[in-house]
Amino acid sequence: MIDLLVAGGGPAGLATAIHAALAGLDVVVLEPRPAPIDKACGEGLMPGAVRALAALDVPVVGHPIRGIRYLDDRHRAEGRFRHEAGMGVRRTVLHAALSRRAAELGVPVLAGKVTSVHQDRDSITAAGLTARYLAAADGLHSPLRRQLGLERPDPRPPRYGLRRHFAVAPWTDCVEVHWSALGEAYVTPLGPDRIGVAVLTGERLPFDALLPAFPALLHRLTAHRGSAVRGAGPMRRRVRARVAGRVLLVGDAAGYIDALTGEGISLALTGAAHLVRCVRAGRPLDYERAWRRATRDHRLLTGALVRARVNPLLAPRIVPLATRAPALFTALVNRLT
Numbered sequence: 001m002i003d004l005l006v007a008g009g010g011p012a013g014l015a016t017a018i019h020a021a022l023a024g025l026d027v028v029v030l031e032p033r034p035a036p037i038d039k040a041c042g043e044g045l046m047p048g049a050v051r052a053l054a055a056l057d058v059p060v061v062g063h064p065i066r067g068i069r070y071l072d073d074r075h076r077a078e079g080r081f082r083h084e085a086g087m088g089v090r091r092t093v094l095h096a097a098l099s100r101r102a103a104e105l106g107v108p109v110l111a112g113k114v115t116s117v118h119q120d121r122d123s124i125t126a127a128g129l130t131a132r133y134l135a136a137a138d139g140l141h142s143p144l145r146r147q148l149g150l151e152r153p154d155p156r157p158p159r160y161g162l163r164r165h166f167a168v169a170p171w172t173d174c175v176e177v178h179w180s181a182l183g184e185a186y187v188t189p190l191g192p193d194r195i196g197v198a199v200l201t202g203e204r205l206p207f208d209a210l211l212p213a214f215p216a217l218l219h220r221l222t223a224h225r226g227s228a229v230r231g232a233g234p235m236r237r238r239v240r241a242r243v244a245g246r247v248l249l250v251g252d253a254a255g256y257i258d259a260l261t262g263e264g265i266s267l268a269l270t271g272a273a274h275l276v277r278c279v280r281a282g283r284p285l286d287y288e289r290a291w292r293r294a295t296r297d298h299r300l301l302t303g304a305l306v307r308a309r310v311n312p313l314l315a316p317r318i319v320p321l322a323t324r325a326p327a328l329f330t331a332l333v334n335r336l337t
Contacts, residue, residue, distance in 0.1 A: 007135065207226075
């Protein structure tokens, strides 16, 4: 019998499969899309994600990132990473590297999709396969999470993300976060002649209609043609629990607050390691506690920042406060990353 069936072959699913293979488990991945898979995201790997990938022996090539910079029309705050650098990496490059590592370890990645799960006290059956456990790594809009009744409604207004690449030499070694009343624009260096720009907003508008809200960024990009636009959202996903019997949620399927702090990949890699540890020990219920402990700082700090962001009195003060308290801003950047 398969020890672990992984539903979804994105970064979270592949990282889970790699951890499982390294732990000596028999693991199979089901993914309907051919690799490499692209996705609308900021494409910045924080230092924790770079360390986690190195521990899995997954080499990635990208542009070094030395910190986080917040900007509005009058202020600028910069927090530098104290130890290792992060890295700007194209999503397709990251996915290809994870796919290669899974293949090196002999992990089968089968073309297929898990649409329903049947489980008893000893096993689960999905897509014609039987396994001891199933890792649901089927993304932000996880059908398995909904089927299992683990999704909670979110009363807050939704946020959406749009991403486009530009053939521009990076002008900074930081991830720049440009703030405006409309939302945030994230600029991530990806290579010597490429940047990624991801805009997060509550407005459902085309990318070109959002960019004028960030005049300093628009000025830098006006003469350059962008790539096709990719979108994602609504972003926030509230989850009742990460475990339902023998099914465990990982990555975005396990819950998502916001892309504001750029930790999606870091959290996915951390969750994958804890999931496999609990499955190997035969203690799936321990995963909920491990996940909550590992994500506590992220949930507290990112949640507080998002609440301030949607407060009309607090939102305009975020960047000025970061500018006036650079040591605190740097400490928070390093605490999160």
